[in-house]
Amino acid sequence: MNAASPLLPFHQARHAFRLGTSSPREYLERCLHTIEAREPVVRAFAHLDVDGARRAADAATQRWREGCPVSWIDGMPVGVKDIIETADLPTGFGSPAFAGWRGGRDAAAVLALRQAGAVVVGKAVSTEFADVSPGPTTNPHDARRTPGGSSSGSAAMVAAGMVPVALGSQVGGSILRPASYCGVFGFKPSFGALNRGGLGDQFSQNCLGTLSATLEDAWAVCHEIARRVGGDPGWPPFAGGLRPAPPARPRALAVLETGAWARAEPAARVALDGLLEQLRGQGVKLWDRRTSRRVERLEAAIEDASRRSLAINDYEKRWPLGEIADRIGPVLSPGLRAGVARGRQMSAQRYVALLQGRDAARDALAALAGEVDACLTLSATGPAPRGLGSTGDSGFNVPASYLRCPALSLPLLQADGLPLGLQILGQPGQERALSSVARWLVGKGAGGR
Amino acid sequence: MNAASPLLPFHQARHAFRLGTSSPREYLERCLHTIEAREPVVRAFAHLDVDGARRAADAATQRWREGCPVSWIDGMPVGVKDIIETADLPTGFGSPAFAGWRGGRDAAAVLALRQAGAVVVGKAVSTEFADVSPGPTTNPHDARRTPGGSSSGSAAMVAAGMVPVALGSQVGGSILRPASYCGVFGFKPSFGALNRGGLGDQFSQNCLGTLSATLEDAWAVCHEIARRVGGDPGWPPFAGGLRPAPPARPRALAVLETGAWARAEPAARVALDGLLEQLRGQGVKLWDRRTSRRVERLEAAIEDASRRSLAINDYEKRWPLGEIADRIGPVLSPGLRAGVARGRQMSAQRYVALLQGRDAARDALAALAGEVDACLTLSATGPAPRGLGSTGDSGFNVPASYLRCPALSLPLLQADGLPLGLQILGQPGQERALSSVARWLVGKGAGGR
Numbered sequence: 001m002n003a004a005s006p007l008l009p010f011h012q013a014r015h016a017f018r019l020g021t022s023s024p025r026e027y028l029e030r031c032l033h034t035i036e037a038r039e040p041v042v043r044a045f046a047h048l049d050v051d052g053a054r055r056a057a058d059a060a061t062q063r064w065r066e067g068c069p070v071s072w073i074d075g076m077p078v079g080v081k082d083i084i085e086t087a088d089l090p091t092g093f094g095s096p097a098f099a100g101w102r103g104g105r106d107a108a109a110v111l112a113l114r115q116a117g118a119v120v121v122g123k124a125v126s127t128e129f130a131d132v133s134p135g136p137t138t139n140p141h142d143a144r145r146t147p148g149g150s151s152s153g154s155a156a157m158v159a160a161g162m163v164p165v166a167l168g169s170q171v172g173g174s175i176l177r178p179a180s181y182c183g184v185f186g187f188k189p190s191f192g193a194l195n196r197g198g199l200g201d202q203f204s205q206n207c208l209g210t211l212s213a214t215l216e217d218a219w220a221v222c223h224e225i226a227r228r229v230g231g232d233p234g235w236p237p238f239a240g241g242l243r244p245a246p247p248a249r250p251r252a253l254a255v256l257e258t259g260a261w262a263r264a265e266p267a268a269r270v271a272l273d274g275l276l277e278q279l280r281g282q283g284v285k286l287w288d289r290r291t292s293r294r295v296e297r298l299e300a301a302i303e304d305a306s307r308r309s310l311a312i313n314d315y316e317k318r319w320p321l322g323e324i325a326d327r328i329g330p331v332l333s334p335g336l337r338a339g340v341a342r343g344r345q346m347s348a349q350r351y352v353a354l355l356q357g358r359d360a361a362r363d364a365l366a367a368l369a370g371e372v373d374a375c376l377t378l379s380a381t382g383p384a385p386r387g388l389g390s391t392g393d394s395g396f397n398v399p400a401s402y403l404r405c406p407a408l409s410l411p412l413l414q415a416d417g418l419p420l421g422l423q424i425l426g427q428p429g430q431e432r433a434l435s436s437v438a439r440w441l442v443g444k445g446a447g448g449r
Numbered sequence: 450m451n452a453a454s455p456l457l458p459f460h461q462a463r464h465a466f467r468l469g470t471s472s473p474r475e476y477l478e479r480c481l482h483t484i485e486a487r488e489p490v491v492r493a494f495a496h497l498d499v500d501g502a503r504r505a506a507d508a509a510t511q512r513w514r515e516g517c518p519v520s521w522i523d524g525m526p527v528g529v530k531d532i533i534e535t536a537d538l539p540t541g542f543g544s545p546a547f548a549g550w551r552g553g554r555d556a557a558a559v560l561a562l563r564q565a566g567a568v569v570v571g572k573a574v575s576t577e578f579a580d581v582s583p584g585p586t587t588n589p590h591d592a593r594r595t596p597g598g599s600s601s602g603s604a605a606m607v608a609a610g611m612v613p614v615a616l617g618s619q620v621g622g623s624i625l626r627p628a629s630y631c632g633v634f635g636f637k638p639s640f641g642a643l644n645r646g647g648l649g650d651q652f653s654q655n656c657l658g659t660l661s662a663t664l665e666d667a668w669a670v671c672h673e674i675a676r677r678v679g680g681d682p683g684w685p686p687f688a689g690g691l692r693p694a695p696p697a698r699p700r701a702l703a704v705l706e707t708g709a710w711a712r713a714e715p716a717a718r719v720a721l722d723g724l725l726e727q728l729r730g731q732g733v734k735l736w737d738r739r740t741s742r743r744v745e746r747l748e749a750a751i752e753d754a755s756r757r758s759l760a761i762n763d764y765e766k767r768w769p770l771g772e773i774a775d776r777i778g779p780v781l782s783p784g785l786r787a788g789v790a791r792g793r794q795m796s797a798q799r800y801v802a803l804l805q806g807r808d809a810a811r812d813a814l815a816a817l818a819g820e821v822d823a824c825l826t827l828s829a830t831g832p833a834p835r836g837l838g839s840t841g842d843s844g845f846n847v848p849a850s851y852l853r854c855p856a857l858s859l860p861l862l863q864a865d866g867l868p869l870g871l872q873i874l875g876q877p878g879q880e881r882a883l884s885s886v887a888r889w890l891v892g893k894g895a896g897g898r
Binding site for chain 2 (some may be wrong): 065087105106107109111195197198202203204206226227228229230233234235236239315316318319320322326327347349351352355415
């Protein structure tokens with residue numbers, strides 16, 4: 001099987017729209033062709049809206065023809081994770097309890113995308129309530145392997161070339177890990193940077209973000225969302241710009257082990273080591289826990305991030321998951337019900353202590369601001385594991401959620417002939433600086449060339 | 450007309466439940482009797498559920514009889530502001546666009562109240578989406594006067610003796626002002642202290658809180674909510690205790706003018722002056738902007754709070770109000786649509802600058818922590834104004850929202866023979882300390898006795 005995307009990046013296709021040599025409808029038809037060919041195996045869509053997408057693409061085509069597209073992403077086909085509400089399509093939250101459910105409204109991000117002329121192709125499969133129980137989606141690189149989760153469908157539909165961008169969300173590792181497994185860009189912005197209104201879960205680490213075939217298309221989507229509906233109330237909206245910043249060689253990077261290092265597979269370590277060797281050769285100063293006290297302080301602060309995040313998330317399952325559990329409990333998976341029960345056992349004192357620990361970890365990241373241009377680590381312990389019963393190990397992804405900082409998974413590494421993401425983490429609100437490092441890493445062909 | 454509540458405080462009634470000399474059903478029937486007598490004029494209810502309330506009260510009665518109530522508020526009749534979702538009752542958001550709308554789920558606070566055995570008597574009239582366009586509710590002290598807003602029905606139903614406590618919410622002055630006009634206790638906790646899940650608006654200053662006939666009943670309700678569903682994700686839950694702290698004479702208080710002082714009516718100033726004179730006589734040190742540089746710094750920081758709050762709120766109207774405006778615009782009031790339009794014109798830079806200004810104001814409040822035990826001011830410019838077309842001036846109430854601090858309106862003053870609230874503001878998270886000051890002020894019969 002082959003996941004190589006035949007899809008032209010949207011930011012390149014738009015030039016042809018302007019010239020009149022192609023159109024959003026033509027672009028959509030290529031997407032639909034790929035969907036028709038690959039969806040029976042990939043199973044990325046919880047709901048597909050061919051007619052609605054064609055209508056929206058035709059309207060965009062008309063605007064481009066008249067020389068007045070409403071935005072840079074006018075006519076862009078997008079997938080929307082199925083825990084994000086859509087007025088015209090059902091939202092199932094990855095749960096049989098909500099099969100066919102319609103809230104009758106657009107989530108904030110969907111409202112923004114529609115205002116910007118984007119074409120909602122359908123809803124992307126999510127794990128159950130963006131937790132761990134997987135849906136039917138397979139990895140486009142190998143259908144026997146998981147695409148990762150919880151943004152399973154979003155990552156897979158981009159990797160298969162069905163859409164250039166899909167919306168995802170991450171509480172633990174739900175954007176960065178599927179991006180790594182599927183070989184696409186995963187972008188988890190700073191906490192609060194994209195308005196989560198109408199997103200099914202509202203955990204205190206949760207972020208809306210993107211899975212995409214290019215950094216440029218992801219940036220344009222985030223820019224249009226923030227511009228039109230802002231970030232979460234009380235938080236600075238995404239300010240990364242319409243286009244990522246020009247590439248620039250980082251002066252110094254912090255190489256993080258995180259609490260997951262001991263579980264990193266040999267092939268993944270080898271892939272990362274090869275990249276680090278290249279970076280050193282290009283004059284990038286690399287700090288790690290052995291050479292920098294500040295990095296060691298951050299490592300110590302995130303060592304236990306997975307366990308602490310899970311506890312914070314459990315406490316926050318009191319609502320809406322607790323309400324759903326009380327009302328229609330047996331339809332929920334035993335794992336999710338157990339999480340609700342654990343959360344209800346936790347004292348407020350313990351929860352507040354966990355929040356304070358998380359704040360302290362963020363201080364440790366902030367202390368690195370003058371020292372390094374970004375932090376760097378693996379996006380996963382290895383390539384996508386075999387089997388569809390588990391969405392994999394989120395150990396390398398949780399720190400970015402816990403630190404509430406922006407992070408990118410770049411599809412630059414390989415292990416065992418399968419994709420593996422390189423993860424970079426920036427300072428909160430500094431998406432623009434992070435994009436500069438990302439583009440340099442991408443442009444230099446990290447990973448071998 | 451007379452608003453004097455014939456209703457026994459619930460925290461006193463529960464002793465009779467324990468002894469078996471009364472029951473929650475009997476307590477409810479007294480409420481229903483009052484509702485029947487006064488609702489035709491007061492019009493506090495958007496929806497009344499007599500049958501459901503009786504069923505719930507009977508169940509609570511049974512639990513008390515068996516000696517195993519599920520909480521201190523088991524059997525307490527409560528009203529729920531009609532922008533808070535209820536699974537079994539419609540939620541109308543004060544808008545004809547949502548008349549009869551049912552979301553099919555309980556908001557977090559309602560879930561908690563039901564778990565605690567409380568009896569939801571009905572939904573309380575709100576202004577349109579908790580903004581300024583009033584509903585039909587009248588002031589129980591004088592039906593020609595506004596009850597205030599946006600928690601109009603919540604304040605009026607408590608003042609009329611229909612329920613001991615009702616849930617309200619405040620973005621600007623929507624708990625404290627109606628409490629002042631209706632002569633009841635209004636409690637706006639620290640930002641994030643009570644879980645807002647399922648509340649129709651999610652502004653960055655918005656808080657869930659209570660209108661109540663006694664401080665004790667309000668505290669028990671907030672305690673049970675926080676204990677069962679926590680606060681907003683990422684925020685410390687209400688930690689004021691099941692009961693307010695023992696009364697204690699404050700060492701020192703800051704007397705605030707706020708930006709509204711110039712609009713305070715003569716009778717209101719006289720009422721406050723009388724109280725301040727008493728406090729001085731009792732050895733309470735009073736600081737104000739002329740005698741304390743720190744108080745002056747806070748005054749300067751909140752001088753313009755109303756305008757700045759409105760701008761922040763307008764920006765945040767992009768969702769869900771913006772989505773509703775796009776979908777069913779003409780059903781919204783012109784004022785609300787204008788707010789959405791203003792918000793969409795505002796730049797992210799301006800919004801972020803406003804957030805930074807708000808943070809700075811909070812720093813100015815924090816700087817007073819060692820100097821005073823609480824801040825004190827009027828809850829309104831005067832008694833409830835005549836007419837039902839406007840819900841009154843929120844100038845004295847906005848600072849507590851803007852500062853995201855806990856605040857209480859205590860029904861201790863009078864002006865022109867009508868109720869007027871005395872407002873006290875505490876430090877964020879210090880509800881317990883604030884309750885101690887409140888009980889001392891209430892216990893000493895401030896305002897004349």
